[in-house]
Amino acid sequence: MVQEFEVCTCEEGMVNISEKIADALKKIGIREGICLIFVPHTTAGITINEATDCDVSKDILAGLDALTPHLGYKHAEGNSLAHIKASLIGSSVTIPVTDGKLYLGPWQGVFLCEFDGPRVRKIRVNCVGA
Ligand code: ZN
Numbered sequence: 619m620v621q622e623f624e625v626c627t628c629e630e631g632m633v634n635i636s637e638k639i640a641d642a643l644k645k646i647g648i649r650e651g652i653c654l655i656f657v658p659h660t661t662a663g664i665t666i667n668e669a670t671d672c673d674v675s676k677d678i679l680a681g682l683d684a685l686t687p688h689l690g691y692k693h694a695e696g697n698s699l700a701h702i703k704a705s706l707i708g709s710s711v712t713i714p715v716t717d718g719k720l721y722l723g724p725w726q727g728v729f730l731c732e733f734d735g736p737r738v739r740k741i742r743v744n745c746v747g748a
Pocket of ligand 1: 693695696697698701
């Protein structure tokens with residue numbers, strides 16, 4: 619009921635991981651239930667959004683930039699904006715599973731949001747069902 623995989627990110631951005639999650643779901647082998655997708659990192663997030671027009675991802679990143687001004691943060695590592703964006707996006711999504719597949723809308727995809735790359739990010743997939 620658990621699978622884990624890694625994604626190498628080149629830079630800040632959104633990476634469509636829908637197919638990797640579908641592969642993990644096949645290995646897990648449930649037909650009906652729910653699937654939790656979790657990223658165990660503090661400067662990356664997981665979200666569901668449009669996967670057909672890559673400009674949507676660019677616009678989301680531009681919107682997040684507009685929401686997160688440079689305020690002279692105290693965090694010594696110097697990546698406070700990445701931490702803030704990760705909290706705004708969140709570290710998990712939950713998706714229904716039906717007939718062995720993620721129940722996503724026709725335009726939806728699951729994205730790893732990298733705010734501090736390049737990095738190697740773990741993605742954990744936990745499913746409950748039968
Ligand atoms: Zn940090």
